[in-house]
Amino acid sequence: MQTQILQCKHCHDDLLPDQTDFCCAGCQTVFNVLSKHNLDRYYKLREDLVGAPESVFPKPQISASDLPDAEVYLKEPTDFYLQGMHCAACVWLIEQLPFVMPEVETARVDLSTQKLYLTFSQPVALAKIISLLAHWGYRATPLQQAQQHEDLARKERRLMLLRIGVAAFSSGNLMILSLSFYAGLTGAMAFYFEILSLLLFLPVFCFSAWPFYQQGLFRLLKTGYVSADLPIALSLVLGTVGSVYEMFWGNHQLYFDSLSMLVFLLLCSRYLLLRTQQRILGQAHPHFKLPVTHVIRKNLEGFTKVPVEHIVVGDTLRFFKDQTFVADGVITEGHSRVDQSLLTGEPYPIKVAAGDTVFRGTVNQQNVVEMQVTAINENTRLGKILATARHFSSQKSRWIRAAEKGARLLSAGVLLASGFLLALFWQQPQLAFSRFLALSIVACPCGLALATPLILHLSLRGALKSGLFIKHPNIIETIPRLKKIVLDKTGTLTQGVFDVLWSSESFFSSEVAAAVLALESQSRHPVASAIVRYIQQHHPQTVVEMNDLQILASGGISGEVLNAKNEWQNWQIRPAAYNPNASQERPRLHLEIFCEGTKRAEIHLGDALISGVKETLNNLKQRGYELFLLSGDTRSACVSVAQSVGIPLSHVRWQQSPEDKAAFLQHEKAMMVGDGLNDLTALSCAEVGISVRGGLEENVKQCDVYLAEKGILQLPLLVDMASRTRRLLVFTLSFALLYNLLAISLAICGLITPLAAAILMPLSAFFVIALSVGGQTWKF
């Protein structure tokens, strides 16, 4: 008989035997909604664009409590942050919104930033939009708080484009006109063209070049600070003045074409830079995003739903099961369990009751509670942590400061040299002026000043996307220099939890597993959970009734279970007696299972190695890293782990206290990889402290790197990234320096005309920026 595994029509997940067509109510709803609106074209598109049945698509997750109050209406164009989009077919679907909802005039999706931009023909309730999108399986969050910021950023971009457009217009026309001069035009027609050139240049001089005056000249006048834009600003002003003089009293040597070309090309580079910077600053870090828009607040009449932004200190809020707390507060009513793992990393929920404090970002796991707000936004514990993180990452690294200083020195040097040239050739003012212009234009200190922060911050950004949280650009510089890695054992190389490693053959035969399951299901102890997990994974079965659970004095549990003949039998699960002849690789916990006094089965539990650790460490060894294992655990445990992963005994230290570990690290220059919870002192003593577990709070404060997603398996990626960044930085800076040396020498010798300079310099600036941005993705 042919058994074909059916798939859900919407998300392509495998269907359970009793399901037809859909795996859940959510998928069925989406399918029906789409069909009703004649949008089932979506499925065909999805297949064309993404690929057929093998891919499983995310299921829609809609929660009624996420819908906002019906009172908020939208009229102005609004941006939304959209979650749940996974392909181009989703783009198509969402952009059909105007056909489904007439009040929406246009809908535009931006896949790369996951934003949705809506404009409206009539006011429409926010709730209506969000619920429709939710029914389709997408979660939309209006960027209310960030809307202003978004608008300003957009305005800035548009203004820059306008400047570029004007500069392009002027340069193009100016170059056509100046061609005639180069061809030898003289006389009345020449004068007419000169006037025209001046007129065409004015928009560039007054409007397009404005940013250079701002950052070059005004800054100098206000703060005495020599910036990389100063030579450009000066060239522009002096070049214009000189050209006007030439027009009326001189030899008709004009520079309008060169100057406008300079402005146009430089603005293009700056635009690329602006977009990159806005993207770095603008994108919310998905890891820290709280997906809540509205909460339930208590007032005199009862409870109402209010937007999160309206909460103030002193409000009483109500939180249901599985809701995230949006502010710090004190419980006033109810009791529950709270999952604090975001902050502390503790996986076991803690009990809270009236009078206890709860924190923003933690999750209410059990019952409805009411709490009174004590702190919001930046003043919450989470807010302070994030502020610390941002503070660190925005500090300038040594490299950035050095690069900026270098750029400033270069600018000042170039200006002095140009002035010197001017003085040198004072008897031939035309020649002098031409050389002066060429030199001050051709030098490119902006390459130095821009490339370094750009490369470092883009690198940090890229790391973040891969789940590597690097606190400070300095760390990227330090990592390639270290060749020793110190590893913690528990939680770093091993899972850190109890897991069943092995069970005897008799374990799954007859009623042994069923009896064990019956007894262990009653307990919340990690050992019990591990055993229950193990049984359900390998031979899933239902829990049968048991009786008289007792905890034995020597450790272990006992109870009574009915057997096939309906008789109560006594079962015991006990730790095995210590066997001095046992091999060195003794598991942590060795349990024996007895029925009515006879041993029936055995089971071994221990802390299993994280899968993939051995390969990861081999990878690192191949790259030439020296690995050490330091742990507070017993000799046998450490040795067995070291042997499994291939760390030589000479590099293993056991029964280390935190002070011992710290002492070792102060002695050796090394990277330390450890559990963020237990190894904080040690991690802060290491040259680079890499944490693989634990909550946000301590990690952000004490550790240099936090490997959030896959822990130690990402270590090769981290070192790879750091060396790549370093190589890119060295390459880019070398190029910038080399260019400057060459170009300045040639200009001093008079081999470069101002026009040539006006083209060369922006090209090199553009190349440096393109290298910085593109180098992130190329194989460097």
Added chain:
Amino acid sequence: MEVLILFVPLAILVSSMFLGAFLWASRSGQFEDLETPAHRVLFDELER
């Protein structure tokens, strides 16, 4: 040579039109998102 009196203003006019087109494109947000339009091209025409 006098034909230049016609050509030069004409050249400026044509380039102003290009500038105008550029500004219109910028204002209607065509330069905001450079990635999604690549996907949009692949959608077929709908019979609406």
